Amino acid sequence: MSAAPHDDSPIIEVCDLVAGYGETVVLEDITFTVARGERLLICGGSGCGKTTVLRHIIGLARPLAGSVRIEGEDIWAADELTRRHIQRKFGVSFQSGALFGSLTLGENVALPIAEYTTLPATMIASLVRMKLGLVSLDGFQDFMIAELSGGMKKRAALARAIALDPRIVFFDEPSAGLDPVTSVELDELIVQISRSLQMTIVAVSHELASIFTIADRVIMLDGKAKTIIATGRPAELRDTHPDPRVHAFFNRTPLEQVVGQSA
Amino acid sequence: MSNQPPYEIETDGSDGEVRVHIRGRVDVQCAQHFLDDLVRAAAGSAGDIALDLSSVEYFDSGGSVALLGLQQKLTGSGRALRVEAATAEIEGLLRLIDFEALARPLTQGEAVVESVPERIGQATLDMLADARELVAFIGEVILGLRDALLHPAQVRWLDTWSYMHRTGIAALPIVSLISFLMGLITAFQAAVQLRQFGADIYIADLVGLSITRELGPLMTAIIAAGRSGAAFAAEIGTMKVSEEVDALTTMGLDRTRFLVTPKVLALLFMLPCLTLYADVVGILGGLAVASGGFDIPIVVYLRQTAFAMSAWDVFSGLLKSVAFALLIAGVGCLRGFQAQTGAASVGRITTSAIVAGIFLIIVTDAIFTVLFHYWA
Numbered sequence: 001m002s003a004a005p006h007d008d009s010p011i012i013e014v015c016d017l018v019a020g021y022g023e024t025v026v027l028e029d030i031t032f033t034v035a036r037g038e039r040l041l042i043c044g045g046s047g048c049g050k051t052t053v054l055r056h057i058i059g060l061a062r063p064l065a066g067s068v069r070i071e072g073e074d075i076w077a078a079d080e081l082t083r084r085h086i087q088r089k090f091g092v093s094f095q096s097g098a099l100f101g102s103l104t105l106g107e108n109v110a111l112p113i114a115e116y117t118t119l120p121a122t123m124i125a126s127l128v129r130m131k132l133g134l135v136s137l138d139g140f141q142d143f144m145i146a147e148l149s150g151g152m153k154k155r156a157a158l159a160r161a162i163a164l165d166p167r168i169v170f171f172d173e174p175s176a177g178l179d180p181v182t183s184v185e186l187d188e189l190i191v192q193i194s195r196s197l198q199m200t201i202v203a204v205s206h207e208l209a210s211i212f213t214i215a216d217r218v219i220m221l222d223g224k225a226k227t228i229i230a231t232g233r234p235a236e237l238r239d240t241h242p243d244p245r246v247h248a249f250f251n252r253t254p255l256e257q258v259v260g261q262s263a
Numbered sequence: 264m265s266n267q268p269p270y271e272i273e274t275d276g277s278d279g280e281v282r283v284h285i286r287g288r289v290d291v292q293c294a295q296h297f298l299d300d301l302v303r304a305a306a307g308s309a310g311d312i313a314l315d316l317s318s319v320e321y322f323d324s325g326g327s328v329a330l331l332g333l334q335q336k337l338t339g340s341g342r343a344l345r346v347e348a349a350t351a352e353i354e355g356l357l358r359l360i361d362f363e364a365l366a367r368p369l370t371q372g373e374a375v376v377e378s379v380p381e382r383i384g385q386a387t388l389d390m391l392a393d394a395r396e397l398v399a400f401i402g403e404v405i406l407g408l409r410d411a412l413l414h415p416a417q418v419r420w421l422d423t424w425s426y427m428h429r430t431g432i433a434a435l436p437i438v439s440l441i442s443f444l445m446g447l448i449t450a451f452q453a454a455v456q457l458r459q460f461g462a463d464i465y466i467a468d469l470v471g472l473s474i475t476r477e478l479g480p481l482m483t484a485i486i487a488a489g490r491s492g493a494a495f496a497a498e499i500g501t502m503k504v505s506e507e508v509d510a511l512t513t514m515g516l517d518r519t520r521f522l523v524t525p526k527v528l529a530l531l532f533m534l535p536c537l538t539l540y541a542d543v544v545g546i547l548g549g550l551a552v553a554s555g556g557f558d559i560p561i562v563v564y565l566r567q568t569a570f571a572m573s574a575w576d577v578f579s580g581l582l583k584s585v586a587f588a589l590l591i592a593g594v595g596c597l598r599g600f601q602a603q604t605g606a607a608s609v610g611r612i613t614t615s616a617i618v619a620g621i622f623l624i625i626v627t628d629a630i631f632t633v634l635f636h637y638w639a
Contacts, residue, residue, distance in 0.1 A: 101605025113291070119325075123295050126365070127328045133361055139369065146604040165291060165323035196355035197323075 009072065011036045011168060011200050012057065017066035019052050025064065026052050029227045032219055036167075039194055039201040041215035041234075045249065048223035050204040051095075051172055057202070058170055059087055070168070088116065090168035091161030095176060097153040099145045105132070105156055106141030112163045131159045134193060151182040155189070162193065169194070171203035175210050187213040208252065220246055268293050270319070274304045281308045282347070284315040291325030298329035302336060311342050316349035326353075327360055335366055397619075400597040404527055404589065407519040411528065422525035430491040430526075431533030435540070437490075438483055442541035445478050446470055446548025454557055463557050467564050468571035470549030475572065479542040480580040481628055484587035487534055488620030492595035495526050496616035499599025500609040508600070518600075527592040534588035535581045542577060583631050590623045 010033035017030035026049040034040045042050050055061040057068050059075050068075050075086050099108050109128045113119065119127070132138045135155035140148070148156060154174065161169050174190060175183035187210050194201045203214055211218060212234050220230040220237065222245055230237055230246045238250035248255040270287035283304050289297050305312050312333070316322065334344045346357065377385070411418045453469040499522055502508050511518055546568060553559040598616040602608050 102607035117292055117294075119291070119295050123298070123328060123332070126331060127291070127294070127324060129365055129369070130324055130328055130331065130360060133365055134359055138364065141369070165325070193359065196352075196359045198352055198355075 010034055011071055013069040014057060015067045017056060018064040019049060019056050020064050027221060027226050034200055034202060036200055037198050039214055039216045041211050041218045042204045043206055043211055043218055044221035045223060048221045050221055054170060054172055054204050058092055059083055089166055090170060091166040092170045093157040093161040095172040097157040099153060099156055101145045104141060105143045109160050109163050116164060131163055135159045151178050154178060154186055168200045173205055174203055175207055184209060184213060190214055268296050272300050272304055274307060280310045280313055282313045282315060286318045288321040289319060289326035290321060290323050294325035294329050298332045301329060301333045312337060312344045313347040315347050316353050319353060322353045327356060331362060331365055334362060397597060401593045403519055404523055404593050407524040411524050419525050423528050426526050426529035427533050430530050431537060434486060434490055434537060437486055438537050438541050439544050441482050441486060442479060442545040443548040445482055446474055446545035447552050449473055450549040450552035463559060464567055466549060466553050467567035471546055471568040471572045472576060474545035475542045475576045475580045479545055480538045480584045483538045483541045484584060484624045485621055488591045488617055488624060491530055492591040492616045492620040493613050495592060495595030496598040497609055497613045499596055500602035500612045503600060503602040504604055504609060523596045526596060530588040530592040531585060535584045538581055538584040579635055583628060586627055587624050590627060591620045594619045594623060
């Protein structure tokens with residue numbers, strides 16, 4: 001909806017990013033772009049730095065070097081105020097939901113709407129209802145967060161992330177910790193919403209099922225190589241990629257075995 | 264938001280059906296404005312409304328919510344709303360929204376309104392239940408201490424040592440400052456009165472007795488309630504929220520031995536030490552005023568202090584501090600275990616640990632004072 005159809009410039013550009021904490025470099029030489037409306041998935045084994053990359057893109061951790069541009073604006077070159085302005089262009093759904101426990105579900109979704117618009121309370125209430133309806137949680141407005149199940153929390157986090165119709169939504173492990181049925185339902189909901197609302201999705205996950213459901217394109221990181229080792233459509237990476245690490249990941253085989261065969 | 268909306272509305276058609284053409288951008292910021300304009304456009308006739316959204320550049324859930332509002336208004340007067348033409352994106356967006364479900368009123372949970380007597384009764388019952396829980400928990404703590412005496416090898420001494428450092432040594436600066444000032448203030452207040460009778464030397468008696476019997480133990484206990492009681496509650500509360508307490512339980516381990524006994528032991532040992540230290544520093548505060556402001560020689564002041572006080576004065580203060588330590592640590596740990604879920608709950612129980620701690624300290628102090636009065 002938000003993207004002008006004729007605009008072909010990438011919505012996110014990550015250039016020569018070096019990610020790390022303090023002196024420790026976790027990842028380097030990270031360069032990729034995300035097209036408008038694309039669903040990109042960042043994957044890799046546990047501890048490879050997926051979440052770290054995400055934190056650098058959404059402005060939670062400052063990169064050691066390199067730049068992150070969102071709609072052409074460098075999020076890390078900007079001052080605090082501009083950065084907050086850029087951050088309003090996207091929603092983030094955190095791994096454990098990060099919903100505010102002191103508020104009800106309805107208040108959680110209403111918070112960004114009430115803070116960033118001048119709409120009257122009745123309008124906000126029906127917007128909240130609409131958003132909750134999208135994730136099948138209409139009617140649970142008055143529930144406290146602690147009363148929701150794991151799957152409901154994930155959906156609630158999605159509803160809050162899309163509260164202001166952002167152009168981009170970031171997901172950290174969208175379906176981690178959910179049962180397979182709930183997990184696939186959530187993945188399909190993400191795809192459906194992103195298609196209908198023309199949202200760009202950047203998700204971090206290591207769950208193969210999610211990768212194949214959500215992603216148009218996958219970037220695979222490797223903890224030992226400390227950088228991107230593969231980029232492409234999920235099926236391509238699974239079937240034809242020559243790198244044994246990629247092959248092992250996408251076919252769920254132990255790495256030693258694959259390396260042994262190829263050596 | 265500027266006064267000029269980023270969209271344009273045009274209406275045509277006869278009374279049978281009104282066609283509304285919309286151009287431009289409809290976003291969440293102007294949703295209310297957009298709804299008002301639509302309602303005004305619809306008010307021009309009594310027929311159904313057909314919307315033409317095919318020349319809209321941008322349309323988000325703000326627009327959808329306005330359409331929902333318009334639909335509800337029209338349905339109320341028996342009219343219909345239909346989207347005649349729209350871009351593919353808008354169609355996708357509208358298809359996601361279940362307008363029928365949203366039109367149904369929300370089933371509100373029955374709000375329970377309690378009358379004033381009901382609320383007073385409930386609060387009283389809650390308070391009694393809490394008092395009962397506190398007594399039971401203090402009993403649990405004392406049983407834990409008995410176990411620690413019977414099986415000293417099972418006590419987690421490393422934890423205890425670290426809590427002793429945190430509750431005792433780390434509290435020295437603030438205890439020094441407060442008790443020195445308490446001694447100083449008491450001496451000044453006493454001097455003003457005593458001077459009228461030429462009885463300056465009795466500053467030593469007054470400071471010595473009030474500090475060792477009352478102010479030393481009391482101020483130290485209040486500081487400990489604010490520092491250590493709160494820390495115990497927050498620590499155990501956070502562990503409770505993150506299911507660490509449950510993990511201990513399912514491992515078959517005793518929460519009292521692991522979490523409570525080290526804290527109680529540490530405070531039981533450190534609070535009397537701190538109190539003794541506060542007594543000394545408080546008397547020094549009095550001494551500073553007496554020798555600096557009222558020309559009483561240091562030796563004379565100290566001899567007068569020693570003459571005025573008995574060992575019982577100091578000992579009774581220490582006895583009280585032992586009881587305070589048990590209550591502060593007990594109520595701190597109890598509140599921690601009472602944490603429910605979430606960050607706000609940890610904040611609440613921490614506040615409650617301090618308030619309840621100070622309340623219990625004062626009440627216990629009053630009981631001790633009366634007891635000692637009739638005993639001595």
